[in-house]
Amino acid sequence: xxxxxxxxxxxxxxxxxxxxxxxxxxxxxxxxxxxxxxxxxxxxxxxxxxxxxxxxxxxxxxxxxxxxxxxxxxxxxxxxxxxxxxxxxxxxxxxxxxxxxxxxxxxxxxxxxxxxxxxxxxxxxxxxxxxxxxxxxxxxxxxxxxxxxxxxxxxxxxxxxxxxxxxxxxxxxxxxxxxxxxxxxxxxxxxxxxxxxxxxxxxxxxxxxxxxxxxxxxxxxxxxxxxxxxxxxxxxxxxxxxxxxxxxxxxxxxxxxxxxxxx
Amino acid sequence: xxxxxxxxxxxxxxxxxxxxxxxxxxxxxxxxxxxxxxxxxxxxxxxxxxxxxxxxxxxxxxxxxxxxxxxxxxxxxxxxxxxxxxxxxxxxxxxxxxxxxxxxxxxxxxxxxxxxxxxxxxxxxxxxxxxxxxxxxxxxxxxxxxxxxxxxxxxxxxxxxxxxxxxxxxxxxxxxxxxxxxxxxxxxxxxxxxxxxxxxxxxxxxxxxxxxxxxxxxxxxxxxxxxxxxxxxxxxxxxxxxxxxxxxxxxxxxxxxxxxxxxxxxxxxxxxxxxxxxxxxxxxxxxxxxxxxxxxxxxxxxxxxxxxxxxxxxxxxxxxxxxxxxxxxxxxxxxxxxxxxxxxxxxxxxxxxxxxxxxxxxxxxxxxxxxxxxxxxxxxxxxxxxxxxxxxxxxxxxxxxxxxxxxxxxxxxxxxxxxxxxxxxxxxxxxxxxxxxxxxxxxxxxxxxxxxxxxxxxxxxxxxxxxxxxxxxxxxxxxxxxxxxxxxxxxxxxxxxxxxxxxxxxxxxxxxxxxxxxxxxxxxxxxxxxxxxxxxxxxxxxxxxxxxxxxxxxxxxxxxxxxxxxxxxxxxxxxxxxxxxxxxxxxxxxxxxxxxxxxxx
Numbered sequence: 010x011x012x013x014x015x016x017x018x019x020x021x022x023x024x025x026x027x028x029x030x031x032x033x034x035x036x037x038x039x040x041x042x043x044x045x046x047x048x049x050x051x052x053x054x055x056x057x058x059x060x061x062x063x064x065x066x067x068x069x070x071x072x073x074x075x076x077x078x079x080x081x082x083x084x085x086x087x088x089x090x091x092x093x094x095x096x097x098x099x100x101x102x103x104x105x106x107x108x109x110x111x112x113x114x115x116x117x118x119x120x121x122x123x124x125x126x127x128x129x130x131x132x133x134x135x136x137x138x139x140x141x142x143x144x145x146x147x148x149x150x151x152x153x154x155x156x157x158x159x160x161x162x163x164x165x166x167x168x169x170x171x172x173x174x175x176x177x178x179x180x181x182x183x184x185x186x187x188x189x190x191x192x193x194x195x196x197x198x199x200x201x202x203x204x205x206x207x208x209x210x211x212x213x214x215x216x217x218x219x220x221x222x223x224x225x226x227x228x229x230x231x232x233x234x235x236x237x238x239x240x241x242x243x244x245x246x247x248x249x250x251x252x253x254x255x256x257x258x259x260x261x262x263x264x265x266x267x268x269x270x271x272x
Numbered sequence: 273x274x275x276x277x278x279x280x281x282x283x284x285x286x287x288x289x290x291x292x293x294x295x296x297x298x299x300x301x302x303x304x305x306x307x308x309x310x311x312x313x314x315x316x317x318x319x320x321x322x323x324x325x326x327x328x329x330x331x332x333x334x335x336x337x338x339x340x341x342x343x344x345x346x347x348x349x350x351x352x353x354x355x356x357x358x359x360x361x362x363x364x365x366x367x368x369x370x371x372x373x374x375x376x377x378x379x380x381x382x383x384x385x386x387x388x389x390x391x392x393x394x395x396x397x398x399x400x401x402x403x404x405x406x407x408x409x410x411x412x413x414x415x416x417x418x419x420x421x422x423x424x425x426x427x428x429x430x431x432x433x434x435x436x437x438x439x440x441x442x443x444x445x446x447x448x449x450x451x452x453x454x455x456x457x458x459x460x461x462x463x464x465x466x467x468x469x470x471x472x473x474x475x476x477x478x479x480x481x482x483x484x485x486x487x488x489x490x491x492x493x494x495x496x497x498x499x500x501x502x503x504x505x506x507x508x509x510x511x512x513x514x515x516x517x518x519x520x521x522x523x524x525x526x527x528x529x530x531x532x533x534x535x536x537x538x539x540x541x542x543x544x545x546x547x548x549x550x551x552x553x554x555x556x557x558x559x560x561x562x563x564x565x566x567x568x569x570x571x572x573x574x575x576x577x578x579x580x581x582x583x584x585x586x587x588x589x590x591x592x593x594x595x596x597x598x599x600x601x602x603x604x605x606x607x608x609x610x611x612x613x614x615x616x617x618x619x620x621x622x623x624x625x626x627x628x629x630x631x632x633x634x635x636x637x638x639x640x641x642x643x644x645x646x647x648x649x650x651x652x653x654x655x656x657x658x659x660x661x662x663x664x665x666x667x668x669x670x671x672x673x674x675x676x677x678x679x680x681x682x683x684x685x686x687x688x689x690x691x692x693x694x695x696x697x698x699x700x701x702x703x704x705x706x707x708x709x710x711x712x713x714x715x716x717x718x719x720x721x722x723x724x725x726x727x728x729x730x731x732x733x734x735x736x737x738x739x740x741x742x743x744x745x746x747x748x749x750x751x752x753x754x755x756x757x758x759x760x761x762x763x764x765x766x767x768x769x770x771x772x773x774x775x776x777x778x779x780x781x782x783x784x785x786x787x788x789x790x791x792x793x794x795x796x797x798x799x800x801x802x803x804x805x806x807x808x809x810x811x812x813x814x815x816x817x818x819x820x821x822x823x824x825x826x827x828x829x830x831x832x833x834x835x836x837x838x839x840x841x842x843x844x845x846x847x848x849x850x851x852x853x854x855x856x857x858x859x860x861x862x863x864x865x866x867x868x869x870x871x872x873x
Binding site: 037051052053055057058064065066068069070071072073074076077078079080081082083084098100114121122123125127132135136138140141143150151152153154155159162163166167168169170187199203206208209236 | 316317318319320322323324325375378379380381383385387389390391408409411413414415418422423425426433485486487518519520521522525526613625628629632633634649741742743744747785786787788790792793794795
């Protein structure tokens with residue numbers, strides 16, 4: 010068999026193999042439970058590899074969402090030993106050999122099946138963000154921007170939309186009722202990227218205050234801690250946005266000027 | 273029990289776009305702007321398509337770094353990189369329109385890295401004479417897909433996420449719609465549409481070592497073939513020279529060519545820069561002969577280009593030869609060294625994802641240690657035959673753009689030419705599908721018996737009792753293609769591959785899946801196997817037919833390029849459930865473009 014040839018050509022180094030017990034959530038919206046799988050693991054493997062091995066050998070129908078397996082697409086978010094992480098970027102050598110590892114779906118979103126959740130909340134919220142509206146081009150038909158002016162927005166553009174920040178945010182994690190009025194850290198990063206974009210001319214402060222629920226955030230930095238792209242969500246996005254809203258709506262001098270001029 | 277007569281929902285649109293990577297999104301934006309009701313269907317969540325993984329940049333002759341650059345130079349580089357097997361007209365359109373497509377992305381909010389005078393910075397890449405790739409560090413694909421996605425959100429396009437198209441519907445020779453299923457529920461969905469655009473990407477998952485994600489299961493190629501469309505150049509696949517080789521679980525993950533574009537060099541186990549020994553006559557006149565000249569080229573283009581940045585087919589073969597000769601790295605690759613050549617801060621700024629990827633997945637700090645790299649299946653140049661100007665396939669109403677379409681890249685694609693391809697031909701596909709749809713009547717009635725048959729076939733894996741597990745079938749397919757239809761090919765191995773593919777086809781008939789239809793990856797894979805096996809067969813048959821070595825197709829038994837075969841496409845057509853192959857002449861390039869190749873470099 011061709012399979013045997015290929016196995017022989019890439020042997021695992023002797024002694025590199027160990028066995029782990031994986032507790033994986035199995036179930037759907039009607040309920041479920043953790044199921045244990047004992048899996049051999051080789052050097053270098055990540056949690057997603059182990060899930061795939063379970064899928065190929067023990068549970069063909071185990072539902073898991075993934076795409077790139079390289080930390081670039083943000084599809085394989087889960088809670089591993091209770092911590093929100095990308096399965097593809099979580100090395101098995103983080104854990105002790107023989108340790109039991111728990112893999113559960115993100116808790117903030119409705120469960121579809123096994124490790125797959127319904128993340129449409131995030132896509133719905135994205136629709137309410139007013140579009141980018143650039144200022145006019147220079148006379149030569151280009152936009153001139155300098156690297157130091159785009160650096161801070163490029164940090165926000167690193168977001169891979171894994172929604173781990175949304176998942177961990179206690180405003181919606183523990184309060185389903187807040188979802189209607191709160192956009193969440195991912196959307197704050199998006200709004201910050203537009204607000205700070207050197208070319209953009211739209212004003213989104215009213216949206217931030219009223220519909221996006223920026224005020225709900227009490228900067229506990231849970232989102233920043235779980236970001237696999239290490240975006241400084243709280244410090245670089247949320248706090249500057251809060252400052253903009255404050256100066257727009259709560260600055261006493263501006264308030265007085267508006268009262269007097271009626272604007 | 274799974275009832276074959278299970279109900280399906282029906283949707284009706286002017287234009288249906290299958291695939292939401294760069295080409296699909298760009299097509300959707302264009303079709304919608306033309307006033308067509310547009311549906312965009314994608315297998316994953318929006319924004320996760322393979323485009324997101326593209327690293328190095330978008331090739332466009334904007335001349336921001338080297339004013340000498342222009343579309344003619346880009347056109348010439350593309351044709352020579354493709355060993356002149358390209359469709360000249362596609363290469364011309366691509367080179368002419370790419371700069372506008374990049375500027376358009378900026379107008380929609382993309383933020384590329386900047387030149388000191390505030391314009392879009394461009395980086396060096398293999399086979400490009402001048403620094404030409406607009407980029408954002410090494411995550412250009414993410415910037416591109418997010419920009420398109422966020423622009424599309426406001427355009428009234430209906431997006432069907434995690435929805436998988438399995439059959440195209442054809443009525444009296446014209447496209448009439450498509451049938452698919454929702455991944456979440458497993459329920460069927462029927463689209464009636466006047467025009468369909470295939471933007472489904474490539475075929476990487478047919479091979480074992482690949483940089484491609486699970487989505488690259490050759491869907492569009494087989495959908496087109498099953499609908500009666502023609503394919504060309506299916507033997508032309510690209511092995512990217514630099515994939516990760518260690519640890520085994522990450523083998524194949526891409527290491528961007530930008531590492532070499534930004535100064536990295538390939539070395540063998542002895543520390544020697546071996547690429548100087550692999551410069552073929554074809555590229556000798558334009559390639560540096562000494563390390564000093566090669567290193568000086570980065571700053572001054574009057575020097576000749578470093579052989580580290582020869583086109584990908586050349587570099588992949590060279591690495592393959594070094595490893596075979598016993599001069600490889602400990603884990604069967606070669607070394608890619610940027611650590612000794614550029615300062616750590618520069619590396620982290622220019623190549624943040626590479627730094628992150630090696631640190632987290634391989635415990636390697638690329639600012640102090642060389643990477644180990646080896647070839648990984650990355651791209652297919654062949655695919656659906658299209659009209660160069662309109663992207664129309666040979667089936668009326670069916671269009672194709674991006675990796676699923678063929679012609680632009682000839683026998684080998686240059687790095688950076690893929691993202692520009694998606695934008696240029698994605699836009700054209702949307703535009704021409706919209707024009708076609710506007711000139712067409714409403715889609716005809718579907719044949720219920722045919723839908724019944726299709727849904728019955730799709731559910732068959734649940735009914736089968738003792739057939740193969742889809743995962744083991746997939747593993748066997750990947751082993752077959754990896755071992756027998758790889759970088760270096762021979763007639764005997766290709767014939768063996770055909771035989772194995774025949775057996776796989778047989779085994780697929782009784783493939784068995786467990787569980788139920790709701791989000792069942794085993795079932796999804798079972799259905800994708802039809803696409804993968806069909807495309808693998810087309811590739812293997814093409815490889816047997818092309819008895820020469822050219823670009824991404826290297827025959828050990830025919831090591832030279834054959835000038836006669838350099839003037840033909842290998843065309844694949846479906847006939848009575850079999851594939852037939854013919855050789856047909858390439859479109860002839862006009863004299864004024866031919867002159868570009870006669871000038872001295």
